[in-house]
Amino acid sequence: xxxxxxxxxxxxxxxVPSQADARALVLAIGxxxxxxxxxxxxxxxxxxxxxQSTLLRYDAKLELIGDLATNWELSEDxxxxxxxLRDDAVFSDGRPLTAEDVVFTYNTAxxxxxxxxxxxxxEARAIDATTVELALTEPRITFAARLATLGIVPxxxxxxxxxxxPVGSGPFRMVEWREGEQLVVEPNPHWHGGEIxxxxxxxxFGSEEAGxxxxxxxxxxLVAVPPSMADRAPPGMEDLxxxxxxxxxxxxxxxxxxxxxxxxxxxIGNDVTADRAIRVAVNQALDRDALVAxxxxxxxxxxxxxxxxxxxxxxxxxxxxxDPAAAMDTLDAAGWTDEDxxxxxxxxxxxxAFQLLYPASDSTRQALALGASEQLRGIGIDARxxxxxxxxxxxxxHSQVVVLGWGAHDPSEIYFxxxxxxxxxxxxxxxxxxxPAVDAHLEAAEAASGxxxxxxxxxxxxxxGETGFGPRGDAAWAWMVNLEHSYWVSECxxxxxxxxxxxxxxxxxxxxxxxxxxxxx
Amino acid sequence: xxxxxxxxxxxxxxxxxxxxxxxxxxxxxxxxxxLLPESAQTVDAVARALPPQPGHILGTDLxxxxxxxxxxxxxxxxxxxxxxAAGCSTMVAVLLGLAATFGRAxxxxxxxxxxxxxxxxHFVLLIMIAFAAGGGTTGVIVAVALTHWPRxxxxxxxxxxxxAASDYVAISRALGRSRGWIARHHLVPHLVPQIVAGFIVIFxxxxxxxxxxxxxxxxxxxxxxxxxxxxxxxxxxIMAGNxxxxxxxGLGLMxxxxxxxxxxxxxxxxxxxxxxxx
Numbered sequence: 001x002x003x004x005x006x007x008x009x010x011x012x013x014x015x016v017p018s019q020a021d022a023r024a025l026v027l028a029i030g031x032x033x034x035x036x037x038x039x040x041x042x043x044x045x046x047x048x049x050x051x052q053s054t055l056l057r058y059d060a061k062l063e064l065i066g067d068l069a070t071n072w073e074l075s076e077d078x079x080x081x082x083x084x085l086r087d088d089a090v091f092s093d094g095r096p097l098t099a100e101d102v103v104f105t106y107n108t109a110x111x112x113x114x115x116x117x118x119x120x121x122x123e124a125r126a127i128d129a130t131t132v133e134l135a136l137t138e139p140r141i142t143f144a145a146r147l148a149t150l151g152i153v154p155x156x157x158x159x160x161x162x163x164x165x166p167v168g169s170g171p172f173r174m175v176e177w178r179e180g181e182q183l184v185v186e187p188n189p190h191w192h193g194g195e196i197x198x199x200x201x202x203x204x205f206g207s208e209e210a211g212x213x214x215x216x217x218x219x220x221x222l223v224a225v226p227p228s229m230a231d232r233a234p235p236g237m238e239d240l241x242x243x244x245x246x247x248x249x250x251x252x253x254x255x256x257x258x259x260x261x262x263x264x265x266x267x268i269g270n271d272v273t274a275d276r277a278i279r280v281a282v283n284q285a286l287d288r289d290a291l292v293a294x295x296x297x298x299x300x301x302x303x304x305x306x307x308x309x310x311x312x313x314x315x316x317x318x319x320x321x322x323d324p325a326a327a328m329d330t331l332d333a334a335g336w337t338d339e340d341x342x343x344x345x346x347x348x349x350x351x352x353a354f355q356l357l358y359p360a361s362d363s364t365r366q367a368l369a370l371g372a373s374e375q376l377r378g379i380g381i382d383a384r385x386x387x388x389x390x391x392x393x394x395x396x397x398h399s400q401v402v403v404l405g406w407g408a409h410d411p412s413e414i415y416f417x418x419x420x421x422x423x424x425x426x427x428x429x430x431x432x433x434x435x436p437a438v439d440a441h442l443e444a445a446e447a448a449s450g451x452x453x454x455x456x457x458x459x460x461x462x463x464x465g466e467t468g469f470g471p472r473g474d475a476a477w478a479w480m481v482n483l484e485h486s487y488w489v490s491e492c493x494x495x496x497x498x499x500x501x502x503x504x505x506x507x508x509x510x511x512x513x514x515x516x517x518x519x520x521x
Numbered sequence: 522x523x524x525x526x527x528x529x530x531x532x533x534x535x536x537x538x539x540x541x542x543x544x545x546x547x548x549x550x551x552x553x554x555x556l557l558p559e560s561a562q563t564v565d566a567v568a569r570a571l572p573p574q575p576g577h578i579l580g581t582d583l584x585x586x587x588x589x590x591x592x593x594x595x596x597x598x599x600x601x602x603x604x605x606a607a608g609c610s611t612m613v614a615v616l617l618g619l620a621a622t623f624g625r626a627x628x629x630x631x632x633x634x635x636x637x638x639x640x641x642x643h644f645v646l647l648i649m650i651a652f653a654a655g656g657g658t659t660g661v662i663v664a665v666a667l668t669h670w671p672r673x674x675x676x677x678x679x680x681x682x683x684x685a686a687s688d689y690v691a692i693s694r695a696l697g698r699s700r701g702w703i704a705r706h707h708l709v710p711h712l713v714p715q716i717v718a719g720f721i722v723i724f725x726x727x728x729x730x731x732x733x734x735x736x737x738x739x740x741x742x743x744x745x746x747x748x749x750x751x752x753x754x755x756x757x758x759i760m761a762g763n764x765x766x767x768x769x770x771g772l773g774l775m776x777x778x779x780x781x782x783x784x785x786x787x788x789x790x791x792x793x794x795x796x797x798x799x
Contacts, residue, residue, distance in 0.1 A: 208757065209756055209757060209760055212760050226757070228570075228583050228757070228758070228761055229760065229761055232761060290566045291566075293566040293567075293569075294564055294565075294566035294569070294584060294585070297569075360738060360742060360743050361738065363743075363754075363757070366743055366744055367564070367583075367584055369744070370564045370584060370744055371564055371566070371584075374563055374564055385742075385744045386742065387742040387743050387744055388742075
């Protein structure tokens with residue numbers, strides 16, 4: 001109750017000017033970055049970077065088009081990108097953007113270790129004022145995706161305060177940011193991309209309920225809503241469902257428990273999930289349609305792999321789910337039987353039990369954990385749901401099963417999730433999965449001569465007829481659902497063509513914010 | 522002679538009546554939750570967000586769990602946590618109250634501690650302790666135990682000092698009895714009524730604070746049945762028009778807390794000099 005009072009106060013304050021002045025847009029879609037608006041530290045990875053422009057960008061069909069770059073090509077040996085820059089790009093403080101700024105941004109991001117993963121970049125160099133070269137240490141076909149996500153910062157004024165006071169050549173400039181409350185931006189008069197239809201755009205942060213309260217008072221024009229509210233738009237707004245590659249699955253610890261720990265002291269390995277039969281049985285048992293109904297209110301679809309429906313997905317790697325009988329056969333054959341009659345199987349005195357970790361603040365993952373736990377109990381596996389903070393999950397995720405979510409517009413994530421070199425790195429390969437054959441396929445995919453040529457190798461990494469990371473092979477994950485992202489959107493707001501969303505409900509919808517139009521008088 | 526008139530005249534009868542109500546509620550909740558089959562609380566994709574109806578007399582939540590079963594289990598959980606936390610808190614108060622009779626310095630320390638604890642904002646302290654103890658059921662119990670002792674400790678300290686100054690204690694001391702012996706044989710038996718009343722007054726506070734901490738996400742894990750968790754869930758569901766999700770746990774919590782609050786109050790009056798008159 002108390003939480004909704006500030007929302008109502010805000011609603012009133014927002015409602016008044018929006019009627020009197022020229023059109024201001026109010027969005028309640030979450031996505032406030034913890035670390036501020038510094039692309040070098042990861043800002044803009046999903047959705048529009050607002051303040052900065054990128055070298056390339058994805059259009060609504062997910063094809064790469066130029067933003068700052070007017071022309072781009074990859075060398076024969078696939079180690080050097082050469083890009084020509086437009087000469088009319090200007091930062092919001094009025095200074096022109098040159099090749100030096102691009103070089104500064106890429107070289108700084110390479111060493112900064114933020115979310116913008118640029119380890120493969122050897123160096124960025126300026127050839128002249130409008131030409132840059134990016135040299136790689138090894139061929140990396142997915143590097144093009146980094147060109148579309150890393151916003152360019154000004155070499156002259158970038159510093160410690162940048163994240164709070166961003167300056168960029170993007171469509172908007174910051175008016176005010178009150179952390180935890182709202183971000184207000186206005187069009188950047190120097191932007192090279194054309195007219196923007198709104199005087200101001202306000203991003204209201206806070207709880208889901210606060211956003212919905214704003215929408216009901218007519219104070220918000222676009223609100224991200226959970227699946228349970230997806231079909232309940234208030235008068236004057238419409239329900240909008242956007243397809244996504246945002247998925248949720250169970251990440252298994254792949255190694256047996258040997259007492260080994262991470263540098264931070266977290267235990268690695270789990271003797272139950274280290275048995276492939278357990279992981280395969282989980283994949284066979286899960287009734288993903290039921291999970292979609294339970295956790296997503298039907299707004300989603302079953303997930304069989306990490307990239308369902310994308311060009312690099314290999315449907316051959318999947319095995320049929322919702323088959324408890326087959327799952328029980330798998331467990332019986334592997335020696336997991338219920339000796340003591342308590343409904344849970346054992347093998348050599350080891351109970352088929354593990355924790356199922358979910359972030360306590362995420363109701364969707366909680367529902368998935370509960371649903372999966374119940375389905376697994378039916379085949380004699382005790383998966384105990386355990387809610388916790390991300391810190392608590394971080395300490396347990398290398399030794400227990402965890403509900404994680406991914407989904408990107410390029411296949412680099414497939415590499416990060418399954419390559420042995422990424423064992424225990426961030427939230428990527430939490431299970432410490434390593435299979436030399438899979439690693440070789442992943443490396444070959446990145447080294448391919450082009451995107452099309454890489455597809456076969458990505459698919460082979462999932463299942464090549466003998467092995468792979470997919471359920472038919474090592475079953476490193478049990479994928480559960482692909483989300484649909486739901487919004488309430490004002491009937492007067494035209495969002496244009498929308499992309500299939502990546503991971504992250506809310507902010508990705510802003511990818512083409514500058515071209516949105518208001519259709520009412 | 523009706524019940525109200527009787528209870529007005531006799532604080533003891535009134536306390537017995539209130540105690541009966543509270544104990545019946547306690548018994549009903551514990552028995553009800555123990556008799557529930559485990560399946561009564563499991564998720565069900567088909568029976569999601571159903572309003573009250575035959576089969577689900579209090580409706581179901583967004584995950585298809587039966588609200589009646591979940592409320593019973595949540596209240597039982599609250600009562601267990603409340604009993605444990607209030608018990609720990611009472612223990613702390615008793616130990617400090619007795620310690621105050623162990624000389625002037627000890628008395629000063631206990632007095633200062635009590636005043637200090639009373640001066641700190643209650644719920645803020647609760648949140649900080651629960652957070653520091655890592656949240657969860659343990660965090661709630663530790664936090665309630667460490668924040669609810671001061672008032673009772675103050676009462677016990679004064680009572681204990683009064684008894685310690687009496688003649689028969691002086692005689693015991695002259696006979697060479699140790700302080701521990703005196704505490705066991707003279708102080709504790711005389712303090713029992715205050716201790717029991719204090720425990721019963723703390724108990725509803727403990728339940729309410731368990732719910733409060735779980736509501737803001739510092740208490741019991743969100744998939745387990747707990748009144749605070751259910752109320753937090755209901756915030757989201759009330760938006761969707763599902764009023765029944767919050768109604769049952771909210772009313773249940775209020776009833777249980779009210780019953781024990783009144784019992785505690787009635788019990789306190791039986792021991793107060795102005796008993797029954799007010």
